[in-house]
Amino acid sequence: MGFLSYVINLPAKLGRTTSAGSVSVTLSSDDAAVAALNAIEASVAAPSLPSGASTSANQTTANTALSAIETSVAASATAANQTTANTSLATIAAAQGAGGTSISEPAGGSGLLGWLSGIYKSLTGTLTVTPSAATLTDHSGTITTGGTAQILMAANATRKGWRLQNTSAGDLWFKDVGSTGTDASSGGMGCFKVASGGYYETPSGGSSQGVISIFGATTAQSLSASEW
Structure with a gap:
């Protein structure tokens, strides 16, 4: 009767059907497919979140920070x-002297922006x-010795x-950067020409x-010069 009972309980047709029309089957616990299904089930039950993910603890931290910002803003x-602030701006306006006595908040203005507008309006003009x-200081003179550079002006920190x-008939050359006082020359490095009448x-x-x-090529070349 045992085998006959099993045959009688077989489904009417093979293949997929509803659970009511199916026969229970026990799989071996060490089957590879069963192990894979168990691993998937465990992973879904306890998912692993990345570092910094949106968790309840992180949300609580964010709420605390926002509350602190709100408190700080409300306090200031x-x-x-x-x-x-208005009193300070009024003091600034009064400190402008006679020109600041007329500074006041313009019509329709109030508070910080009103005072700033009033100060700006008072300061505009010519x-x-x-x-x-x-x-x-006059340094006019002549070339002492033609063909030899001479000091036109000594160093002056002020x-x-x-x-x-150049009031002479010939060219004059000057050097004003890194000069020793005797190194100006005709066409020399760092020298500049001032032509006759220039x-x-x-x-x-x-x-x-x-x-x-x-530097001048001819003795007694005249020049007018001054510094300030």
Whole structure:
């Protein structure tokens, strides 16, 4: 009866069907397919997250940081602090002297932006620049010995600029950077020519403060020069 009972319980047809129409089968525990299925089941049950993943603990940390930022902002942006800022700006305005007495918040303006707008409005206008007067030192003269360089101007740490007019019939050459005072020459390295009747003046802010040497081919060549 045992074998007959087993045959009677076989499904009507082979293949896939519902669980009710299937026969239970016990697989061996050491079967490779069973081991693979068990590994998949364990992996799904306890997934491994990458470092820094969005976990409950990380979310709690983020919430704490955001709460701290909110508290800091709320503590700084207060009406009392705004009043302190307005008072400071009013002090700045008063410190401008006579020109600052008229500084006030413009119509429709208030708070920090209002004061800044008022200060800006008061400061706009014509800016007058008065340059300081320069004291000129005369260095006019002549070439002492033709063909030999000589010092035109000694080193001067306060020199702002200088000028040279060649009033002779021949060319003059000067050297104003790295000069020893006796190294200017006709066409020499670092030397510059001022032709007969020519004029040279240093550009603004471009004057050398070292020794300036001058060279002329002929004795008694005249020149006009000054520094400031």
